[in-house]
Amino acid sequence: MSVPDPVVVGVDYGTLSGRAVVVRVGDGAELGSAVHEYAHAVLTEALPDGTPLGVDWALQVPSDYIDVLRHAVPAAIEAAGVDPARVIGIAADFTACTMVPTLADGTPLSELPQYAGRPHAYIKLWKHHAAQGQADRINELAARRGEAWLPRYGGLISSEWEFAKGLQLLEEDPEIYGAMRHWVEAADWIVWQLTGEYVRNACTAGYKGILQDGQYPSAEFLAELNPDFATFVADKLDHPIGQLGARAGSLTAQAAAWTGLPEGIAVAVGNVDAHVTAAAGDALRPGQMVAIMGTSTCHVMNGSELREVPGMCGVVDGGIVAGLWGYEAGQSGVGDIFGHFVSRHVPADYVAAAQAAGISVHEHLTRLAAAQPIGAHGLIALDWHSGNRSVLVDHELSGVLVGETLATKPEDIYRALIEATAFGTRTIIETFAKAGVPAEELIISGGLAKNTMLMQIYSDVTRLPLSVITSEQGPALGSAIHAAVAAGAYPDVPAAAAVMGRVARNVYTPDEAAAAAYDELFAEYTTLHDYFGRGANKVMRRLRAIQRAATAKVEATA
Numbered sequence: 239m240s241v242p243d244p245v246v247v248g249v250d251y252g253t254l255s256g257r258a259v260v261v262r263v264g265d266g267a268e269l270g271s272a273v274h275e276y277a278h279a280v281l282t283e284a285l286p287d288g289t290p291l292g293v294d295w296a297l298q299v300p301s302d303y304i305d306v307l308r309h310a311v312p313a314a315i316e317a318a319g320v321d322p323a324r325v326i327g328i329a330a331d332f333t334a335c336t337m338v339p340t341l342a343d344g345t346p347l348s349e350l351p352q353y354a355g356r357p358h359a360y361i362k363l364w365k366h367h368a369a370q371g372q373a374d375r376i377n378e379l380a381a382r383r384g385e386a387w388l389p390r391y392g393g394l395i396s397s398e399w400e401f402a403k404g405l406q407l408l409e410e411d412p413e414i415y416g417a418m419r420h421w422v423e424a425a426d427w428i429v430w431q432l433t434g435e436y437v438r439n440a441c442t443a444g445y446k447g448i449l450q451d452g453q454y455p456s457a458e459f460l461a462e463l464n465p466d467f468a469t470f471v472a473d474k475l476d477h478p479i480g481q482l483g484a485r486a487g488s489l490t491a492q493a494a495a496w497t498g499l500p501e502g503i504a505v506a507v508g509n510v511d512a513h514v515t516a517a518a519g520d521a522l523r524p525g526q527m528v529a530i531m532g533t534s535t536c537h538v539m540n541g542s543e544l545r546e547v548p549g550m551c552g553v554v555d556g557g558i559v560a561g562l563w564g565y566e567a568g569q570s571g572v573g574d575i576f577g578h579f580v581s582r583h584v585p586a587d588y589v590a591a592a593q594a595a596g597i598s599v600h601e602h603l604t605r606l607a608a609a610q611p612i613g614a615h616g617l618i619a620l621d622w623h624s625g626n627r628s629v630l631v632d633h634e635l636s637g638v639l640v641g642e643t644l645a646t647k648p649e650d651i652y653r654a655l656i657e658a659t660a661f662g663t664r665t666i667i668e669t670f671a672k673a674g675v676p677a678e679e680l681i682i683s684g685g686l687a688k689n690t691m692l693m694q695i696y697s698d699v700t701r702l703p704l705s706v707i708t709s710e711q712g713p714a715l716g717s718a719i720h721a722a723v724a725a726g727a728y729p730d731v732p733a734a735a736a737v738m739g740r741v742a743r744n745v746y747t748p749d750e751a752a753a754a755a756y757d758e759l760f761a762e763y764t765t766l767h768d769y770f771g772r773g774a775n776k777v778m779r780r781l782r783a784i785q786r787a788a789t790a791k792v793e794a795t796a
C-alpha cells in the first residue's frame with residue numbers, strides 16, 4: 239500500500255542522548271526532532287548500585303536506549319505535526335564500538351538481577367579505554383604472526399573495539415563471559431529491539447569486528463592470545479551480516495507501542511553515527527572527508543582503491559556505501575577536551591561573566607580568544623586527554639600543555655586546545671595523503687560546527703575548504719536517508735543522499751597568511767607528537783601504570 243507524502247524517522251544514539259528526526263522522503267525536509275537524555279549518562283566511577291569501577295571504564299545502561307524510542311520518537315512525530323501513518327521506515331545509528339553482552343534472546347546481562355553488581359555485565363561504551371593491555375597483546379601477536387588483516391586497520395587494533403573489549407571481559411570476569419551468548423554492537427541491539435531479529439551490520443562488523451573479505455581472525459590466532467578465547471568468533475560474534483541501507487526487518491508490535499509508529503514498517507540495518515553522516519552531507523564521493531565533530535571527531539571518506547594508511551581506524555569494502563572502500567580515522571577526544579577545560583579549569587569570574595553576557599562559557603572563551611594573533615598565547619598542546627585514536631592508536635597517551643607561564647589566561651589555553659585538535663586532524667589528513675588517499679574537502683557535521691572561530695582554524699590549519707552539513711542532526715538525517723532506502727523509496731543510498739542530503743558548500747576557506755603562521759606551530763606539535771607518541775619517552779604509559787597501582791592500593795584498603 240503506498241502512503242501519500244511519506245516520511246521516515248532517523249534515530250541517532252550519541253554518547254549522552256538519543257535524537258530522533260522526522261524527514262520527508264520526497265525532498266529531505268526535516269519536519270521535527272526531539273532529544274532524550276540517557277538517565278544514567280555514562281557510568282565512569284560506579285554502577286547504579288554503587289559498585290566502583292576502575293580507571294578508564296565507561297559503561298552504559300540498556301534501558302536508556304529503549305527510553306529514547308519511547309520518548310524521543312513520539313516527541314519528534316508530535317513536533318513534526320505528522321500523522322504517524324505517513325511513516326514508512328525507521329533507521330538508527332549508534333556510537334561504536336559500543337558493546338552489549340546478551341543472552342541468546344538479546345537480553346542484556348546487566349538486566350539479570352544476579353549480575354546487576356557486575357561491571358562486565360554492562361554495556362561497554364565506545365570510550366571504555368580499560369582494555370588497552372588486551373589491545374597491546376592483540377597488536378603484538380598480530381604483527382608477529384603477520385596477520386593479513388592487520389594492515390586494513392592501519393597496523394593497530396584499538397582498545398575500543400570488539401576483540402580487545404571481549405578479551406578483557408573473558409579475562410576479568412569469566413563467569414559473565416560464559417553466560418554471554420552474543421557480543422552485540424549497540425547499533426545492532428537496538429535494531430534487534432525494533433524488529434525482533436538480530437542482524438549484524440556490515441559497518442561495525444568490518445571496522446570494529448575485524449571482518450575482512452568475509453573472514454574473522456582465526457581460532458589459532460585467538461587461542462594464542464588466550465586458549466579460552468579460541469572460540470570467541472564462533473561462540474559469541476559470528477552472525478549473518480546485513481548491508482547498509484538494506485531492510486533488517488519490520489517494526490514489531492512491541493516497538494510500535496513504544497514509538498507510536500505503524501507496526502510492520504521497514505527497519506534498516508544498523509549503522510555507525512560517523513559513517514551514516516556521509517549520506518546526510520551527500521558526501522559519498524572519493525576525496526570528500528566527512529568530519530563529525532562533537533565529543534570526539536570521526537573522519538570518514540570513500541576511496542575507489544584499497545590503500546593501507548598507517549594508524550587509520552580501518553578500511554572496509556562497502557563500509558560507508560556499497561561499491562567503494564570506506565576509510566575511517568578519528569580523534570577520541572575533541573569537544574570532550576574543551577568541555578573538561580570549561581568544567582574543571584575556568585575560574586568563577588569567567589563563569590560569572592559568561593552568565594552576565596547570557597552565553598555559555600565555551601562562547602565566552604571563544605570570544606576572548608578570537609582576537610588573538612596566531613601564536614600570541616605562546617602555547618602548544620597535545621590533544622590526547624582521551625588517548626589517541628589516529629594515527630597513534632594508543633589510549634594510554636594523555637594531554638600535554640607546553641609554554642604556560644604566570645601570564646597565561648584561560649582563553650589562551652582554550653584556544654591552544656582547539657588548535658591542538660586541528661593539528662591532530664591535519665596529522666590524519668597528511669597521513670592519508672601520503673598513503674595515496676587524499677582529502678580535497680572537509681564536510682563538517684556535529685555540535686562543534688557552531689563555533690565559527692574553531693571552524694576557521696580548522697580550514698587554515700588543514701588548508702582545505704570546509705563545507706557544513708546544515709542539519710543540526712547530521713547522523714539522524716543520515717539514518718533517515720537509510721530508512722528511506724530500506725523502505726524502497728530510493729534504489730540506493732547515493733540516490734537518496736542526492737535528494738535528501740543537506741550541505742552548504744565552502745562555508746570556510748583557508749586564509750594563506752593564517753595557514754603559513756600555523757605551519758610553524760604545527761611543526762612544534764609534530765615534534766611533541768612524535769616524541770611522546772612514538773616511543774622516545776614513554777612517560778605517559780608509566781604514569782598510567784603508577785596511577786593504576788595507586789588506585790588499586792586505595793581499593794584494596796577500602
Ligand SMILES: Nc1ncnc2c1ncn2[C@@H]1O[C@H](COP(=O)(O)OP(=O)(O)O)[C@@H](O)[C@H]1O
Nearest residue numbers: 252253532533573574576577600601684685689
Ligand atoms: N561553543 C563551543 N565550542 C566548542 N566546543 C563546544 C562548544 N559548546 C559545546 N562544546 C563541546 O561540544 C561537545 C558536544 O558536541 P555534540 O556534537 O553536541 O555532542 P555529541 O558528540 O555527544 O553528539 C561537548 O564535548 C562540549 O564540550
Ligand SMILES: O=C(CO)[C@H](O)[C@H](O)COP(=O)(O)O
Nearest residue numbers: 252253333334512532533534
Ligand atoms: O568511534 C565512533 C564511530 O566509529 C564513535 O561512535 C564516536 O567516536 C562517538 O561519537 P560521538 O562523539 O558523536 O558521541
